[in-house]
Amino acid sequence: GAGVSQSPSNKVTEKGKDVELRCDPISGHTALYWYRQSLGQGLEFLIYFQGNSAPDKSGLPSDRFSAERTGGSVSTLTIQRTQQEDSAVYLCASSLGGSSYNEQFFGPGTRLTVL
């Protein structure tokens, strides 16, 4: 079956612009996660969705970052007024549930470059 997909695969933007990153999880997966991978910070958790609600937003670095999920499926991560330090690979993952034993399946990521 289809895995987790993300779009775009690459995004180059200018400082100060807004960007939207999209994630399509595996069908039937109720849990969805966003992570960020950057050279200086490694892999960091951003936000977790269970269905359409986000019980854990603790990793969002500032109020410029927001995310939503609709229909228990597609999720969009929005970064407003992008800064150069937002440059990173943004990874989305999904799992059957939010239990500690549920494996997370990752998408290919969106590489964001802020000039």
Place this chain on the structure above:
Amino acid sequence: AQKITQTQPGMFVQEKEAVTLDCTYDTSDQSYGLFWYKQPSSGEMIFLIYQGSYDEQNATEGRYSLNFQKARKSANLVISASQLGDSAMYFCAMREGHNQGGKLIFGQGTELSVKP
């Protein structure tokens, strides 16, 4: 404090030999899960193996095994009979039971290079 520590930024191994990638973790939870992921140069994160904190046996998946030493809080990955395709970054990760949704906490990674 680092929750997941991978002390080997880079490792080399000869093809067909075994290699151990180190991982130590820190948690006060009794229930947690430990994961290893492989990230080739293409960038995708590939799940390799899982160990639950209550599992008494070490996890194995094909050529991968996890050497789980709970008292020492270590969860080392052992790759047997290394292949050239094993060259990649390897990340150890933990999900703590108290965290609703079980977000993954990652180590800094170990870059493995397999030499022919």
